[in-house]
Amino acid sequence: MKTVFSPLHAGHGGQMELVAGAIVPGFEKPSRAEIVRARVEAEGLGPILAPETHDLAAAARVHRQDYLDFLPTVWPLWEASGKSGSAIPFTWPTRGLRGDVRPKTIDALLGFYSFDGGASFVEGTWEAIKSSYDVAMTAADIVKAGERAAFALCRPPGHHAGAAFMGGYCYINNAAVAAQWFRDQGAARVSILDVDYHHGNGTQEIFYKRGDVQVLNLHGDPMTEYPFFLGHADECGAGEGEGFNHNYPMPFGTDWESWGAALDDACAKLQAYRPEVVVVSLGVDTFEKDPISRFKLKSADYPKIGRRIAALGLPTLFVMEGGYAVDEIGINAVGVLTGFEG
Ligand code: Q9C
Numbered sequence: 001m002k003t004v005f006s007p008l009h010a011g012h013g014g015q016m017e018l019v020a021g022a023i024v025p026g027f028e029k030p031s032r033a034e035i036v037r038a039r040v041e042a043e044g045l046g047p048i049l050a051p052e053t054h055d056l057a058a059a060a061r062v063h064r065q066d067y068l069d070f071l072p073t074v075w076p077l078w079e080a081s082g083k084s085g086s087a088i089p090f091t092w093p094t095r096g097l098r099g100d101v102r103p104k105t106i107d108a109l110l111g112f113y114s115f116d117g118g119a120s121f122v123e124g125t126w127e128a129i130k131s132s133y134d135v136a137m138t139a140a141d142i143v144k145a146g147e148r149a150a151f152a153l154c155r156p157p158g159h160h161a162g163a164a165f166m167g168g169y170c171y172i173n174n175a176a177v178a179a180q181w182f183r184d185q186g187a188a189r190v191s192i193l194d195v196d197y198h199h200g201n202g203t204q205e206i207f208y209k210r211g212d213v214q215v216l217n218l219h220g221d222p223m224t225e226y227p228f229f230l231g232h233a234d235e236c237g238a239g240e241g242e243g244f245n246h247n248y249p250m251p252f253g254t255d256w257e258s259w260g261a262a263l264d265d266a267c268a269k270l271q272a273y274r275p276e277v278v279v280v281s282l283g284v285d286t287f288e289k290d291p292i293s294r295f296k297l298k299s300a301d302y303p304k305i306g307r308r309i310a311a312l313g314l315p316t317l318f319v320m321e322g323g324y325a326v327d328e329i330g331i332n333a334v335g336v337l338t339g340f341e342g
């Protein structure tokens, strides 16, 4: 399988985040992508290609234009206001405040276009976001051209980003963009299978009222796990989308036995939907040693995920999402892909 990768992700480095009351170096760091890339090479998964530049038209099919226009302006506005370090949001228009009036200063805009402080900017962040999008689009092109599968080694990740908000290390929702692009290229139905430890709230929001993109999400129960405010089992879609969103919230400590059973159930629902393409939001933060997560999957479990997805027999685009145990992120992510290849 071909991998698409861009070194421009590395400009998004040195960003800080708030953890347990302290501002610390972010978990979502450049070494993540470099280690996965090195493992792709070591395993001989296939060629590693540079992305083709794509304009943002495909992104605008799932994101609001004003949000897309805002992203490249963040760092210039931050610097122009005399600040340095990481541009991190700190105020949000929650209940009782006005979320409908677009404010004018950078601190206010950061809050207006986010749901948490987990998506920060440094100087190279926009270029990294754009390269991640180009990586996803180039890998989607490869699947569209007839290959059985492709791996978009995206960084930063995307599944927490909604139509008009960033958060949880995510800015452009690469998986959602690709799914919509497959629809626009003529696929009647597309499924998104999100196996990242965290609920893909952005993906769910984008497709919630639609029946042409099925969304299946396996994740930590939002009653106790980030992103907390979406991802419950009773969120089944609305209107035309009713019955096409499936959430599998699971408790801390979930291991392969129950996680694999949830995957089987999700795959059965996926198969019944008869999609023409599958987009996998591939997070490996379900790993037992992940520093910010609480599931118990082992390295030996990741090839089983790939085998189960391969058994669907459908064209498949893998899009990299989370995974923060950097020592094993390559083994685990590429384990899914080699399992898929059989
Ligand atoms: N102290 C993805 O896996 N922060 N995003 C959790 C850390 C947010 C994860 C709290 C985690 C976001 C793509």
Ligand code: ZN
Residues within 6 Å of the ligand: 196, 197, 198, 283, 285, 321, 322, 323
């Ligand atoms: Zn995650």
